[in-house]
């Protein structure tokens with residue numbers, strides 16, 4: 001499958017890893033939009049939030065239960081924002097489900 005994030009999971013494209021286990025990979029965004037900007041992705045290829053269903057959604061709970069540790073280990077101490085762009089209007093550019101962790105500095109009051 002021609003998916004950038006599947007290639008990162010496979011190690012075909014290098015990334016700066018923040019966390020990895022059997023279900024997920026966290027790595028630093030190549031074009032950070034905050035002082036700390038990490039992407040957390042399931043290892044299973046799910047195109048976006050729109051691709052979630054009762055059979056595959058348990059990985060989202062696993063990701064969210066690991067995010068506090070990933071943020072802490074990355075040095076975030078004063079809060080963070082989780083973003084998941086879903087579809088064209090939200091400017092999703094990589095069609096593999098991912099959650100942005102943004103933090104390390106005060107963020108914009110605007111969300112959109």
Ligand code: 5GP
Nearest residue numbers: 004015027028029030031085091092093094
């Ligand atoms: P989206 O716009 O789909 O919500 O987020 C995709 C993110 O992937 C963007 O923030 C972009 O900077 C990041 N990205 C795109 N290509 C690469 C890459 O090759 N390596 C890493 N680490 N991040 C990437």
Ligand code: ZN
Nearest residue numbers: 003006045096
């Ligand atoms: Zn993929």
